[in-house]
Amino acid sequence: MSLQGLETAQQRDRARTIFEKSKPGRRAFVGPALDLEPRPLDDLIPAHLRRAQPARLPEIAEPEIVRHYNRLSKRNFDLDTGFYPLGSCTMKHNPKLHERVAGLPGNARLHPLQAPAQAQGALELMFNLQEALGEIAGLAHVSLQPSAGSHGELAGVLLTRAYHEDRGEHRTKILTPDTAHGTNPATVTMAGYEVVKVATNSDGGVDIDDLRSKADEQVACLMLTNPSTLGLFEVNIAEIAEIVHGVGGTLYYDGANLNAIVGISRPGDMGFDIVHYNLHKTFTQPHGGGGPGSGPIAVCDALEPYLPRPQIVARESAGGGGTIFDLDYDRPKSIGRLRGFQGNYGVFVRAYAYICSLGAAGLLEMSQTAVLNANYLLALLKREGVAEYLPVAHDQLCMHEFVLCGTPMKRDLGIRTLDLAKRLLDHGVHPPTVYFPLLVDEAVLIEPTETETKETLDDFAAIVADVLREAGEDPSVALNAPYTTPVRRLDEAGAAKRPVIRQAM
Amino acid sequence: MLAVIGVDCVEDLFADIPDALRLSRELNLPAGMAEQDVYAKLRELAERNVSCESELSFLGGGMYDHYVPSLIDSILSRSEFLTPYTPYQPEISQGGLQVMFEYQTAISELTGLPVSNASLYDGPSAVGAAAYLAKLANGRPRLVVSAGLHPHAREVLKTLSAGFATEVVEVGLRDGVTDPDELAAAVDEQTSAVFLAQPNFLGAVEDLESLVAIAKPSGALLVCSCDPLTLGLLKPPGELGFDIAVGEGQTLGNRLDFGGPSFGFFAASQEHLRRMPGRIVGETTDVDGRRGFVLTLQTREQHIRREKATSNICTAQALNALAGVIYLSWLGRRGIVELCELMVQRTAYARDRLTALEGVTALHSQPVVREFAVVLDVPVEPVIERCVAAGVNPGYPLGGDYPEYPNGLLVAITEQRSRADIDRLVDVLGAAVAQQAAIGATAVGAGV
Ligand SMILES: Cc1ncc(COP(=O)(O)O)c(C=O)c1O
Numbered sequence: 001m002s003l004q005g006l007e008t009a010q011q012r013d014r015a016r017t018i019f020e021k022s023k024p025g026r027r028a029f030v031g032p033a034l035d036l037e038p039r040p041l042d043d044l045i046p047a048h049l050r051r052a053q054p055a056r057l058p059e060i061a062e063p064e065i066v067r068h069y070n071r072l073s074k075r076n077f078d079l080d081t082g083f084y085p086l087g088s089c090t091m092k093h094n095p096k097l098h099e100r101v102a103g104l105p106g107n108a109r110l111h112p113l114q115a116p117a118q119a120q121g122a123l124e125l126m127f128n129l130q131e132a133l134g135e136i137a138g139l140a141h142v143s144l145q146p147s148a149g150s151h152g153e154l155a156g157v158l159l160t161r162a163y164h165e166d167r168g169e170h171r172t173k174i175l176t177p178d179t180a181h182g183t184n185p186a187t188v189t190m191a192g193y194e195v196v197k198v199a200t201n202s203d204g205g206v207d208i209d210d211l212r213s214k215a216d217e218q219v220a221c222l223m224l225t226n227p228s229t230l231g232l233f234e235v236n237i238a239e240i241a242e243i244v245h246g247v248g249g250t251l252y253y254d255g256a257n258l259n260a261i262v263g264i265s266r267p268g269d270m271g272f273d274i275v276h277y278n279l280h281k282t283f284t285q286p287h288g289g290g291g292p293g294s295g296p297i298a299v300c301d302a303l304e305p306y307l308p309r310p311q312i313v314a315r316e317s318a319g320g321g322g323t324i325f326d327l328d329y330d331r332p333k334s335i336g337r338l339r340g341f342q343g344n345y346g347v348f349v350r351a352y353a354y355i356c357s358l359g360a361a362g363l364l365e366m367s368q369t370a371v372l373n374a375n376y377l378l379a380l381l382k383r384e385g386v387a388e389y390l391p392v393a394h395d396q397l398c399m400h401e402f403v404l405c406g407t408p409m410k411r412d413l414g415i416r417t418l419d420l421a422k423r424l425l426d427h428g429v430h431p432p433t434v435y436f437p438l439l440v441d442e443a444v445l446i447e448p449t450e451t452e453t454k455e456t457l458d459d460f461a462a463i464v465a466d467v468l469r470e471a472g473e474d475p476s477v478a479l480n481a482p483y484t485t486p487v488r489r490l491d492e493a494g495a496a497k498r499p500v501i502r503q504a505m
Numbered sequence: 506m507l508a509v510i511g512v513d514c515v516e517d518l519f520a521d522i523p524d525a526l527r528l529s530r531e532l533n534l535p536a537g538m539a540e541q542d543v544y545a546k547l548r549e550l551a552e553r554n555v556s557c558e559s560e561l562s563f564l565g566g567g568m569y570d571h572y573v574p575s576l577i578d579s580i581l582s583r584s585e586f587l588t589p590y591t592p593y594q595p596e597i598s599q600g601g602l603q604v605m606f607e608y609q610t611a612i613s614e615l616t617g618l619p620v621s622n623a624s625l626y627d628g629p630s631a632v633g634a635a636a637y638l639a640k641l642a643n644g645r646p647r648l649v650v651s652a653g654l655h656p657h658a659r660e661v662l663k664t665l666s667a668g669f670a671t672e673v674v675e676v677g678l679r680d681g682v683t684d685p686d687e688l689a690a691a692v693d694e695q696t697s698a699v700f701l702a703q704p705n706f707l708g709a710v711e712d713l714e715s716l717v718a719i720a721k722p723s724g725a726l727l728v729c730s731c732d733p734l735t736l737g738l739l740k741p742p743g744e745l746g747f748d749i750a751v752g753e754g755q756t757l758g759n760r761l762d763f764g765g766p767s768f769g770f771f772a773a774s775q776e777h778l779r780r781m782p783g784r785i786v787g788e789t790t791d792v793d794g795r796r797g798f799v800l801t802l803q804t805r806e807q808h809i810r811r812e813k814a815t816s817n818i819c820t821a822q823a824l825n826a827l828a829g830v831i832y833l834s835w836l837g838r839r840g841i842v843e844l845c846e847l848m849v850q851r852t853a854y855a856r857d858r859l860t861a862l863e864g865v866t867a868l869h870s871q872p873v874v875r876e877f878a879v880v881l882d883v884p885v886e887p888v889i890e891r892c893v894a895a896g897v898n899p900g901y902p903l904g905g906d907y908p909e910y911p912n913g914l915l916v917a918i919t920e921q922r923s924r925a926d927i928d929r930l931v932d933v934l935g936a937a938v939a940q941q942a943a944i945g946a947t948a949v950g951a952g953v
Contacts, residue, residue, distance in 0.1 A: 015599065017603065019607065028837060029836045035925070036924045051741065055741075060837065069827075069831060072603055073583045075598075078584050078586075078587070079588035086593070094587070094588055097540050101547040103578075106554040107556075109558045109760065109761055111557055111570065112567075113567075114555060119763065120553045121554045122763050124550060150817040151626060153817065154665075182814065182819075185811040186807035186817035188812060189813070192667075233521040233522055238526065262532075265519075287591070288588075288825075289586060289592060289598070290605075290820065290824075291824065292766030292820075292822045292824060292825055335667065337664055338665075339765075340658070340753065341627075341765060342763060344765035347766060352547070356537075356538055357538060359537030360535070361537060363532060364531070368515045368518075371519065397510075397517075431594060485597050487596055501621070501785055501801070
């Protein structure tokens with residue numbers, strides 16, 4: 001079978017950038033009329049401070065801009081179109097209400113330097129969100145400021161540093177498991193610590209002996225996610241917490257996998273001191289093709305003084321006029337700011353709308369269903385036709401996601417995990433996360449989320465089985481996939497060797 | 506489903522979680538609500554905010570009430586842009602990848618620097634990212650930052666430098682711009698990077714050429730924190746000898762959103778390409794020779810390089826950067842100049858009229874594009890309160906960030922503020938200052 005030579009209409013329509021569509025004299029913008037007597041520009045901004053030539057922005061009319069971006073939009077696969085089981089990313093449905101409420105003028109056109117007295121609704125929303133997130137994590141003190149998971153990690157590690165230094169301790173190392181997401185070790189380096197890797201045991205958990213041997217007085221922190229990136233609950237978490245706390249370190253929770261346990265078990269109760277949330281995962285902020293996100297953090301009492309500032313606080317107004325919400329800058333031990341203003345407020349609105357919609361019972365059901373869906377899909381993929389090629393890395397019940405290992409597929413069918421992923425593209429589903437976690441050879445990390453139906457999971461399992469069966473008959477089909485996408489397999493090595501990263505003009 | 510899994514109930518799926526770690530109660534959160542009730546609740550909260558829709562606002566200070574054209578809402582609301590993840594599978598993400606390529610081109614063009622990434626979180630965090638690049642590039646122990654940088658950006662530098670062990674030295678302002686003598690005294694071979702702003706926080710257009718001449722010989726990296734919209738008019742940092750340009754992208758087609766989400770941009774000279782933070786999109790071809798786009802130079806990034814990565818950033822602000830490139834296409838080559846010139850004229854008018862008021866003087870005499878600072882003869886906070894009560898928000902009080910100007914006021918004039926709006930500001934602020942002066946006079950008269 002070969003589709004080569006046959007070109008879809010979309011493939012025939014070659015990429016042209018908006019700069020290439022520019023024609024001198026065309027335009028969309030009509031500015032407001034000048035309503036005063038102009039003064040010579042040279043008198044206002046001397047010529048030597050100005051550009052000699054206008055920036056070469058596109059010259060293009062509105063209808064063509066709209067067509068250009070609509071056309072581009074059709075060259076994207078998206079969550080509203082199909083199944084997106086991208087492990088570790090929690091691609092759950094993004095309720096449409098959230099866009100409506102985020103767009104209300106009182107939110108969308110609220111200036112970030114508006115005085116707190118004139119932004120009471122926004123501050124109350126943020127305060128309520130802090131309270132809800134704190135309750136979910138079992139850690140009372142929340143800062144909404146960080147802008148994504150990795151930003152939350154940086155905040156958490158910097159405040160760990162501030163905490164130790166405040167006590168006169170200058171620790172040098174941070175432990176991360178070998179299953180950790182890349183942002184964890186990268187954060188550790190940026191915060192000036194040395195990364196020390198902790199091994200994983202045969203059950204997919206932290207190797208306790210290895211941890212013990214590495215936990216010493218130089219360890220500032222252990223960064224962990226639970227469930228782990230293998231989708232397994234860390235059953236020894238209480239013991240791990242004891243070991244880390246025993247040497248005076250803090251325990252950090254990477255909240256990327258929080259979707260498994262909301263209302264069931266709380267990081268704070270497990271012994272974690274710092275948690276980040278990914279509001280763009282667990283709490284439905286649409287991912288926007290690479291952001292925006294938001295990565296609030298919650299901490300225990302001992303770390304509270306070091307939280308970023310400003311903090312959102314509630315005060316009883318003098319004279320009994322009710323509660324007043326304010327920005328508190330008077331936090332002498334704070335690590336300071338990590339970004340401008342109050343964080344990604346528009347994301348807070350969406351996350352808060354979600355928490356209001358679901359409530360306590362709904363959030364519990366969210367995690368239960370996420371775990372149910374993952375285990376159901378895992379059970380389907382453990383059937384004959386798939387399991388012999390893609391065995392589950394750790395054969396036990398999973399939490400909200402699970403990892404398959406493509407080694408037998410590579411050996412017996414001659415296709416790699418990458419080829420499987422590329423062939424899935426022809427079936428109208430987004431492939432799972434591949435080659436992560438690094439610990440598992442040819443890893444396939446699958447997270448279906450709670451918003452998928454049984455039928456979608458059945459279909460996906462059937463598609464995977466089909467692709468494997470097809471590879472058994474003719475591996476070249478997968479090896480050369482995809483065929484039906486707007487472009488076919490792309491030369492990534494070439495792109496990196498001779499980087500072309502902007503339109504030549 | 507349970508039968509297929511082989512368990513009796515959903516509870517059994519959580520058997521791995523020890524009882525002691527279970528939450529034995531329901532979360533202490535309100536019960537769920539119908540969509541219409543959530544809408545009503547959030548609308549009620551939103552209505553308690555005074556937005557630029559409901560008052561005449563002259564607030565600026567890093568984010569500005571520019572008009573966001575309708576086509577941005579329309580395009581950004583498309584699910585195909587709104588709901589995908591980061592483009593890890595390029596064959597089904599060509600739309601988003603091409604957008605990033607176009608965005609990088611536009612940022613390069615505005616900044617005059619050849620290399621742009623695909624966005625960072627926001628302006629101040631991008632300033633922090635530039636400091637980290639400088640640390641990787643030369644390892645020197647000190648950052649020198651002009652007091653003209655956004656106060657939030659200066660604070661981010663201090664926050665992050667605690668991690669990578671650099672010292673931050675601030676250079677003061679003279680007549681609203683970076684003091685060249687102080688800069689000369691602060692910069693030496695130990696300086697890792699020098700940060701200057703354009704326009705600076707007080708709205709002043711800095712004479713960057715002369716400041717670059719002072720700082721360049723030290724070999725420090727020169728970082729310009731600039732507003733991308735006014736770069737439609739002002740000389741691009743790349744032409745002035747800067748190594749890096751960063752800034753807040755909100756002014757390019759992004760809503761105020763009480764401070765976010767917007768985006769930060771990051772552009773640099775060619776030699777720093779492999780030290781850049783964040784995603785970069787490159788052009789390539791597919792197996793049949795079709796043009797396509799991919800995430801490239803990923804060996805800089807955390808998912809490949811882990812502890813040796815040039816940054817920890819993963820999720821950034823792709824959708825906001827899309828708004829930015831649509832906005833720049835909408836403005837176009839001539840429109841961006843026209844918009845900037847309109848702001849220059851109206852801002853000059855506003856500055857002239859306000860500083861002609863009794864009790865209001867210019868804080869500095871530098872050229873301005875969209876924002877300027879004045880000093881009141883009377884306490885600024887009660888004056889602002891009076892104006893706000895009259896439906897006019899006259900600007901941002903500077904005393905908190907610049908104690909040397911306790912009664913300073915920063916006034917922003919976007920293209921959404923007409924001459925009539927400015928006249929109203931003049932009336933309201935003039936009256937408020939006069940009233941405040943009268944109270945002051947009475948108080949003095951009464952011997953208080
Ligand atoms: C386990 C884990 N940690 C951290 C991150 C980083 O989060 P963000 O992209 O929000 O910075 C991710 C994101 O994919 C993740 O999966």
